Amino acid sequence: MRIRVDEIPEAGRTLRLHWDQADLAPCLPEDDPFDLKLIRPIQVELELQRHPDHVRILGKVQGRLELSCHRCLAPFEWRLDEPVDIFLIPQELAPGEEETELDVEDLDYDFFDGEIIEIDQLIAQQIFLALPYKVLCSEECRGLCPRCGVNLNEEPCRCGAGDAKSDFSELLSLRERLPDASGD
């Protein structure tokens, strides 16, 4: 969905959408580290406010996403509930490298061509911004055995390495990485 700035009425415009996998697909990065899927549409509520030198977009994105756990790689549901407050600034008003007039520290801002707002990209961006750096199916996720690869949340390790005390296996791998101290 795209919206022309000159079509936003003075009083602003409210968008309420159900946003689904088909909307998300073209906005996904090529190698999405989260393996993000929208099993059900998410709810998007945005209010577009037109100002002389920017467009402010306020609202929220809410729903349930499917992500892949970064530790055990299994898919799991993750609750998205993210407020939106973005300042869209026309590219031509972007400060040059020397200028730091714009106090952007506390602002969520983005630049655009000044005419067309790419709503889908903006929503996708908000979703990715909401995701933590590392997503886990649970804080206690035990991950995969580094040797036999079983999901330790679901079954016991077959090789024994996954059950070893983690302190001990870390020590072992540390020793393996150290240069041979025994000399010649």
Ligand SMILES: [Zn+2]
């Ligand atoms: Zn996990």
Ligand SMILES: [Zn+2]
């Ligand atoms: Zn194992």
